[in-house]
Amino acid sequence: MSKKSHDSEPNLKGTLISVFAVGIIIVVMWFAVYGLYVAR
Incomplete structure (x- = not known):
């Protein structure tokens, strides 16, 4: 039983x-989606 916890x-x-x-x-x-949004 104790082996299971290990x-x-x-x-x-x-x-x-x-x-x-x-x-x-x-x-x-x-961040990639936000970068594409900002680049537009």
């Missing part, structure tokens, strides 16, 4: 990295 930590770390990656992609897309 296995969940890397999964949570990977999830956190994935969430940050998706967030960074969304922010970059917003």
Whole structure:
């Protein structure tokens, strides 16, 4: 049972990295759209 809690930590770390990656992609897309809007 205690081994299961140790296995969940890397999964949570990977999830956190994935969430940050998706967030960074969304922010970059917003800046790209804003840049196109300002350039018009």
